[in-house]
Amino acid sequence: MNASNITGSNDLGTEELKQQEWKVRTELAAAYRLIALFGWDDLVFTHLSARVPGPEHHFLINPYGLLFHEITASSLVKVDKEGNVVQAGGIDRVNPAGFTIHSAVHMGRDDAHAVMHIHAADSVAVSAHKDGLLPLSQTAMLCLDHIAYHDYEGVALNLDERERLINDIGDKNMLILRNHGVLTAGGSVPECFTYLYFLMKACEIQVKTPTPYCLPSDQAIATTQEQSQSLGKASALTWPALTRLLDSKNPGYAV
Structure with a gap:
């Protein structure tokens, strides 16, 4: 399937916009399959959106019921900011908790073109740690200046939580959801996934670090945080490599 096959009540109006949407659909489907490839998925739960x-004010999210390795560009569901399905390529239902979390970030941040939320075990473990993410590794220190925290309120079905969530994330690109998991936001799918990769790698390292552990100096932490300001730009290198990896392991997402 190509961009011209994407039709529905929300006709973007120009061929250029249709092509842009298809590019986002393809990137988001690739991100879903990469999450599965890295073992960060959780059956049919958790969500990535763009x-x-x-x-x-429409965004794409996974159809509720497909495993992440099954997601394709055309199977993604288009919803409005109220969670109403605008267009579906098959399954036309979405997870209401996923809508609550993702709509909060999309509606509250003009720069959040992509949002990724997962429950990978190591991220949940760190989210339950009293001190959150610790500066135990270079990877973690590259994340520290990008991180905010949001306290657990229960399964995210209450739309009132959206305001508190967006207040907590502020202008950060990484959010640790206490006792729940992690979320990243980015200006594109590749950028958002790159933030997620660094955050997940930092969590994995922390969980594997024995005690007593060695902490770097405050100066080293501050220097690394300053060096992390362009972290999202690493996606220019990481995303082409990631899609090559996916094409060799689980092709077929761009249909």
């Missing part, structure tokens, strides 16, 4: 190019 804003649809164009003037409408």
